[in-house]
Amino acid sequence: MRASLPILASLASVTSAARFLLQIPITHVVNPSALSSTTHATLQSSGAPLDAYLTRSNTFNFNNVSAGSYLATVHCRDYAFEPLRIDVSIEEPVEGSGDKKEVIRAWQTFLGNEWDNKGESRGEGGNGLVIEARPVGQKQFYQERAGFSPLSFLKSPMILMALFSGLLMFGMPKLMENMDPEMKAEMEEMQKNGVLGSGTTNTAQQIQNFDLASWMAGKTDSGANSRAESPAPRRR
Incomplete structure (x- = not known):
């Protein structure tokens, strides 16, 4: 019976559970005292999750936590908190x-990410360890309407096209004035001969005068002119 007492004590120490606290620090991001009453934290592992609500001391108290690896998550309506990995072991x-x-x-x-991908350490110790649950930022449920921005206005494709057209309109005469006289004379001669500008104008006029109904009926202007110019048959 005396020999069984150390064995029972060792078994009690093995089966004992840990306890620790998650504490929300006071930062410029969030004031823990102003959080909603529904704020709570969960410890999730292979079994059923453990749940703890926020106390007046701005902590979440977890008791009777068995050995294992847990994901600690703070659920809050207005703020987001970083997730934590908490390992409980008996050593x-x-x-x-x-x-x-x-x-x-x-x-x-x-x-x-992978579970073994751990970040910065948030604490290590025995029972009663206090672990900080740091806030990341405030949750945004609505997107604010963007105000007027001159830069975004100038980035519009229509505005860029209008600016480019205006630059050509006011810049081409200046370029023509500063052009070499011989090249300027050649350009004017090409414009007179219809090489520049007239071809585009004639094409535009042909498109405007195009008669779709006559074309589908097989009638053309040349055919109509040829029939009009053909001589009338002679009477015998």
Whole structure:
């Protein structure tokens, strides 16, 4: 019976559970005293999640936490908090002593990444460890209407096209004035001969005078002119 007492004590130490606190620090981002009463934190692992609500001391108290690896998440209506990885293990401070204690370690973690991808350490210790749950920022549910911005106005494609057209309109005469006299004479000669400008004008006029109904009926202006110019048959 006396020999069984150390064994029972060791079993009690092995099956004992850990306890720790998640504390929201006072920062310029959030005032913990102003958070809603529905703010709570959860510890999630392979089993059922553990839940704790925010106390007056701005902490979440977790008791009877068994050994394992947990994801700690703070659920708040107005603010977002960084997720934490919390590992609870039972270790011997001195090897061979037989005295086992709970060891709690906390790290920053990242959602969507591998579980072994740990960030900065958020604390390590025994029972009663206080771990900071740092806020990331305020949640935005509505997108604010953007005000007038001259830069975005100038980036509009229509405005850029109008500015380019105006630049050509007022800049081409200046270029023509500063052009070499011989080249300027050649340009004027080409304009007179219809090489520049007239071809585009004639094409535009042909498109405007195009008769779709006559074309579908097989009638053309040349055919009509040829029939009009053909001589009338002679009477016998």
